[in-house]
Amino acid sequence: MITFDDVVKVYPGGGTAVDHVSLEVPTGKTTVFVGPSGCGKTTSLRMINRMISPTSGRVLIDGEDVAGQDEALLRRGIGYVIQHAGLFPHRTVLDNVATVPVLLGKTRREARAAALGLLERVGLAPEFAQRYPAQLSGGQQQRVGVARALAADPPIMLMDEPFSAVDPVVREGLHREFLRLQKDLGKTIAMVTHDIDEAIKLGDLVVIFRQGGIVAQIGTPQELLSDPADEFVAEFVGRDRGLRSLSFDTAAELPVKPVPAELVVDEAGRPLGWRTGADDVRPTGGTFTSADTLRLVADLAILSPVGIAVRVDADGKADGITPHHDLADYLAARRG
Amino acid sequence: MNLSYLFDAAHWDLGASGSIPQLLLSHLWYVILALAIGTVIALPVGLYIGHTGRGSFIAINAGNAGRSLPTLGLLMLMVTLLGLGLLPVLIALTVLVIPPILTSAYAGLRSLDPQVVDAARGVGMRPWQVLTRVELPMALPVLMSGFRSATLQVVATATVAAAVGLGGLGRLLIDGLAVNDYSRVLAGAIVVAVLAVLLDLVLAFAQRWIVSPGLRVSR
Ligand SMILES: Nc1ncnc2c1ncn2[C@@H]1O[C@H](COP(=O)(O)OP(=O)(O)OP(=O)(O)O)[C@@H](O)[C@H]1O
Ligand SMILES: [Mg+2]
Numbered sequence: 028m029i030t031f032d033d034v035v036k037v038y039p040g041g042g043t044a045v046d047h048v049s050l051e052v053p054t055g056k057t058t059v060f061v062g063p064s065g066c067g068k069t070t071s072l073r074m075i076n077r078m079i080s081p082t083s084g085r086v087l088i089d090g091e092d093v094a095g096q097d098e099a100l101l102r103r104g105i106g107y108v109i110q111h112a113g114l115f116p117h118r119t120v121l122d123n124v125a126t127v128p129v130l131l132g133k134t135r136r137e138a139r140a141a142a143l144g145l146l147e148r149v150g151l152a153p154e155f156a157q158r159y160p161a162q163l164s165g166g167q168q169q170r171v172g173v174a175r176a177l178a179a180d181p182p183i184m185l186m187d188e189p190f191s192a193v194d195p196v197v198r199e200g201l202h203r204e205f206l207r208l209q210k211d212l213g214k215t216i217a218m219v220t221h222d223i224d225e226a227i228k229l230g231d232l233v234v235i236f237r238q239g240g241i242v243a244q245i246g247t248p249q250e251l252l253s254d255p256a257d258e259f260v261a262e263f264v265g266r267d268r269g270l271r272s273l274s275f276d277t278a279a280e281l282p283v284k285p286v287p288a289e290l291v292v293d294e295a296g297r298p299l300g301w302r303t304g305a306d307d308v309r310p311t312g313g314t315f316t317s318a319d320t321l322r323l324v325a326d327l328a329i330l331s332p333v334g335i336a337v338r339v340d341a342d343g344k345a346d347g348i349t350p351h352h353d354l355a356d357y358l359a360a361r362r363g
Numbered sequence: 364m365n366l367s368y369l370f371d372a373a374h375w376d377l378g379a380s381g382s383i384p385q386l387l388l389s390h391l392w393y394v395i396l397a398l399a400i401g402t403v404i405a406l407p408v409g410l411y412i413g414h415t416g417r418g419s420f421i422a423i424n425a426g427n428a429g430r431s432l433p434t435l436g437l438l439m440l441m442v443t444l445l446g447l448g449l450l451p452v453l454i455a456l457t458v459l460v461i462p463p464i465l466t467s468a469y470a471g472l473r474s475l476d477p478q479v480v481d482a483a484r485g486v487g488m489r490p491w492q493v494l495t496r497v498e499l500p501m502a503l504p505v506l507m508s509g510f511r512s513a514t515l516q517v518v519a520t521a522t523v524a525a526a527v528g529l530g531g532l533g534r535l536l537i538d539g540l541a542v543n544d545y546s547r548v549l550a551g552a553i554v555v556a557v558l559a560v561l562l563d564l565v566l567a568f569a570q571r572w573i574v575s576p577g578l579r580v581s582r
Contacts, residue, residue, distance in 0.1 A: 078485055103487030113482030117500045117575035127486050159577030175486070 028054045029075055029183065029217060034084035036070050036240070044070040045240035047084070053232065054182075057209060057216040061226040062236030062243070062263075068219040069110070070240070072185050075217060076105045088183070103127055106176030106184040106214075111192055112168040114160035120146070120171050121156040127179040138178075145174040150204055165192040166201065177212075186218040190225065202228060223264055227252070227271070235260055249275045273322035273358075278315055281324060281357055283338050283347025290337065296344035301333050314339045321358070328354055368539075369550035381534065383554060389530035390558070393521045396453055398514060401460030409468025413502070414494050422469035429462025434520050442527050452524045459520055460513045467509020471502030500575060507570040511563055518559040522551075532558070 029052035036045040045067040052058040060068040073079040074086050077098050086093050093101060114123050124145055125138035133141075143156060149170040160168055169189055176184055190198045190205075206229065209216065220226055226233045227248040235251065237243040237259055244256040252272035255261040265271065286292075291299045291308050300308040309332040315323050316339060327336035328351035336354070338347040368374060369383075376382045412422045434455050441451030475498060483497040499506075525533030535551025538544075 076485065078481070099487045099489045101487075102485060107482075107485040109478065109482050109485060111478060113478045113485070115479060115482070115497055115501075116476075117497075117577045119577065130487055130492070159575070161577060 028052065028089060029215065030085075030087040030090075031071070031074075032085045032087060034071070034074060034081045034086060036067070036074065036079065037082045043240055045074070045081075048240065048242050049084075050234055050242060050245055052215060052217050054215045055213045056231040057218060057229055058232040058234060059218045059220060059226040059230035060234050060236060061220050061223055061230075063238060064221060066236040066238050067240030068221070068236055069187055071236075072187055072217055072219050075183075075185055076102050076107060078102075099130075103130055103179060104181050104183070106179070106181040108169075108172050108176045108184065108186040108189045110187040110189075110219075112160070112165075112172035114168055114171055114175070116160050118159075119156065120151075120158050120160070120163070123160065123171055124174045124178050126175060131179055142174070142178060145178055146171075148177070148208065149174045166197040169193065169201070182215055184214045184216045186216060188219055188221070191220070191222075198225075205229060227264075235263060270322065270325065273325055274320050276321045277317065278319055278321055278324050278338070278349075279317045281317075281321065281349060282353065283349050284353070286337075286345045286348060289333075290345060290348065292345055295342070298337050298339065298345045301331070301335075303332060309333075311337050314343075314345070316341070321354075324349060324354060365546050366549065366553075368535075368544065368546035369553060374550070383535075383550070386530055386532050386534050387554060387558065390518075390521055390524075390532045390555075393449075393452060393456060393524055393529075393531055394514070394517050394562075397456035397460050397517050397521070398510075400453065401457045401513065401517075402464055402510070404457070405461040405465035406468055409465040410472065410494065410499070412465075413469040413472025414490075414498060416473075419469070419473075422466055425462045426466040429459065429466075432458065434459050435523055435526065438523050438527060447528055449529065452521075452527060452529055455523065456517050456521060460517050463509045463513040463516070464506075467506050468502070471505030471509075472498050474505060475501050501578065503574045504570070504578060507566065507574070511566050511570075514562055514566060515559050518562060519555060522555065 031048050031050045034045055034048045035043070037043050048067075048071060060071055062068055070079055074081050075088070075093065077093055077096070080094065115126070118126075121139050121142050124142035125135065128138035128141060129135055143153060146153065146156060151167065151170050151174070155163065155167065155171075160171070163171065169192060173186075173189060176186070190201045193201065202225070218229065230248055232245065233248055233251055234245050235243045243263075244251060244260045246254075249272065251260065251264055252268045252275075255264060255268070261268070289302045290311075291302055293299055298311050298314060300310045302308050311327075312330040312332070313327050314337045315327055324336050328334060328349065331337075334351045336349045336351075337345055338349065340346045373379070374383050377384050379385070409422060412418050437458060438451060438455040441454050445451045479501070480493060480498060483493045488496060521531055522533030522536055524531040525537045532551050532555050535547050535554070539547030539551060
């Protein structure tokens with residue numbers, strides 16, 4: 028666990044970057060620092076590995092003040108993914124990844140062999156191993172940055188906007204891989220982003236900073252969406268937070284009605300479309316199962332030609348329907 | 364003026380004192396000594412200033428001072444202070460070599476992407492490791508260009524050694540002028556020029572060898 032105990036950072040001639048922050052980054056979880064530009068996220072992150080020292084207050088790792096620890100040894104024990112990757116241009120991809128194990132005393136050979144496995148882990152083909160950073164795309168560089176931070180298998184990872192230099196499609200892919208990796212590895216992660224959607228998607232815990240380095244709210248993504256502490260947080264998480272909060276609940280308890288005759292199904296009972304006239308069958312636009320999110324159900328109801336979402340069982344057989352007004356009633360009742 | 368002196372086989376006799384090969388070797392010896400001493404002095408100072416950012420005015424002023432200092436004048440001063448011999452020559456040549464090496468070491472480190480240096484500290488390198496494993500390898504292209512220009516200058520200027528009675532290719536120039544043997548002067552000028560070009564080629568080759576291919580990739 029990483030603890031910020033009343034931490035203040037004042038840059039000489041730069042004003043207060045972090046203002047009396049106290050928070051905890053729980054072990055094995057992803058904690059995301061999010062907020063507008065210049066609100067002290069990077070400064071906070073870098074106080075964990077002593078790249079910056081606090082003006083007052085303490086940062087503790089498992090109860091031990093980092094200020095008393097050897098800088099280099101502390102940093103070797105903490106994976107650090109730097110904004111824009113920060114790779115060493117004169118070293119191959121493989122040697123970049125092998126950096127920390129070599130510093131820790133592994134032979135170059137051992138470190139390289141392990142690095143090769145890590146490249147695969149972050150989704151890079153082995154043929155990238157001998158390339159230099161300048162020969163990679165932005166997204167590939169960020170993967171190498173993540174692999175380098177993971178190389179010594181540190182229990183803690185600091186990630187500063189690790190997915191910022193890529194387009195939304197690639198970012199989507201990196202998010203999926205991040206969640207998959209984190210499920211396997213269970214690292215204690217402190218991540219910085221200015222993208223609230225990314226924070227909500229990746230964070231177990233989200234810390235929202237406001238201008239001046241003040242923590243506006245700390246909570247799970249769901250708490251922030253359903254119960255923002257103030258106008259700033261509400262504004263920051265977005266006007267569509269109602270719809271987005273539906274992503275956190277499944278349709279397991281959503282009541283359904285029996286499948287009506289208007290829903291055309293094949294021999295196996297799989298929905299083919301809605302009969303809207305004598306010769307007119309229109310596609311359903313998709314189906315949901317009770318494991319899907321309410322957000323998907325809302326989407327399907329909106330997109331459906333008849334305003335009805337179709338539920339299917341594990342075999343794809345239609346087993347119920349939810350008209351949009353039923354969904355609205357359910358959500359209203361749930362809130363009440 | 365003609366090339367007869369240069370192409371006279373008698374002047375290429377290895378054993379004869381004052382032959383072109385002997386003068387060439389002594390010339391090369393002054394050059395190597397001056398470069399070695401100059402590098403030992405200038406490189407650490409330049410790297411220190413570039414790494415810490417402390418005392419940048421030294422690096423900047425050294426560059427300007429070096430360019431404006433007359434080597435021959437300095438040599439005469441040293442001779443009056445120290446007497447004749449190799450020492451005053453080496454001092455004068457070393458003073459010539461220091462500015463380009465010091466300035467390029469400083470500029471090479473200052474020109475690095477600060478994010479990469481930050482990353483080096485962030486992964487847990489100690490200051491010495493940051494310097495030797497990241498800053499120095501990345502600054503090599505700039506550093507080598509400084510070393511090459513120092514080499515070119517000192518090859519040309521080492522001819523002054525002859526002015527105070529030492530050997531080197533300057534002998535051909537000074538003795539040739541003294542006896543109005545312009546063929547000999549021309550031979551000296553040509554051999555100096557060829558030596559400069561050859562040394563630069565060797566260094567260019569060495570540079571390709573030691574600079575990481577990752578720094579040559581164009582984006
Ligand atoms: N070395 C420094 N000297 C002076 N002021 C600084 C320094 N580094 C950061 N600051 C200031 O401290 C504040 C917080 O900076 P920080 O880098 O932590 O912001 P951030 O939240 O990471 O922003 P961004 O999203 O733009 O990266 C900013 O106002 C910045 O201008
Ligand atoms: Mg930042």
